[in-house]
């Protein structure tokens with residue numbers, strides 16, 4: 001029995017509150033083509049929470065934060081994975097699915113954190129701090145993961161650090177994530193000076209201004225934000241943790257101090273909640289569009305490959321994290 005594909009018109013209902021009717025025709029052809037291509041190619045689309053609503057709500061099969069995407073990538077039966085997110089996410093999906101074709105629709109979808117550190121930097125740190133384990137944020141290249149003891153995401157960083165049973169760790173490359181975790185644990189953390197170009201721009205003054213202008217607003221901040229800013233928020237957690245917080249607590253008025261599409265995606269699931277929207281765009285996440293997802297599936301591009309020696313070592317660091 002053949003499956004009936006939803007039409008683009010029926011999908012519009014999911015996003016009508018954030019996409020004006022005038023804009024919809026520019027998306028609908030690509031959406032219909034992508035739905036058909038996914039079936040033809042036995043492909044799934046994994047989309048990060050920062051993808052735009054027409055991707056997140058209309059063509060994605062699996063959505064979530066970095067940790068959820070890593071976990072769910074492993075359980076897919078599909079032959080092709082299209083990663084609607086940034087390059088390190090596609091590499092991680094490939095590490096865990098070496099036999100599958102993993103495509104990233106735009107090779108330029110990078111990350112300022114991944115760009116802030118090299119494998120050579122880690123070798124230098126190991127000489128400077130002999131015997132201290134290296135905990136590496138997934139927002140890094142496979143090459144960097146390959147030099148690390150274990151990976152973490154913003155959703156499990158504290159648990160990973162504490163799982164090692166040691167008094168000191170090196171945590172890289174995000175200085176602010178490391179400082180935010182250090183504030184919650186007795187483990188001594190040595191950080192690197194990498195920053196997320198999106199989250200580093202939020203300040204405590206932003207929060208004060210928001211509270212003045214929007215009394216009662218609940219402020220949720222991603223742990224890539226500066227610690228002095230996180231200290232003034234009501235809650236801090238990964239993108240999935242922020243989304244779960246909204247689902248559980250249903251605050252009448254909320255602001256998500258993170259990438260802009262996140263509020264659109266969560267707001268669509270909660271029409272009863274008022275979302276205040278100061279946000280910063282991630283230019284890397286925004287490189288992914290319906291048009292290049294369609295081309296990725298039509299032309300099998302850009303296929304992610306990782307040199308086998310690096311992949312073997314990097315996979316171990318990711319698998320150690322998943323075992324926790």
Ligand code: 13P
Nearest residue numbers: 065066067153154238239
């Ligand atoms: P999450 O793991 O919280 O989804 O974060 C990924 C990311 O790139 C945040 O900037």
Ligand code: SF4
Nearest residue numbers: 111112196197198282
């Ligand atoms: Fe990297 Fe920041 Fe963009 Fe996330 S939001 S992909 S950490 S630059």
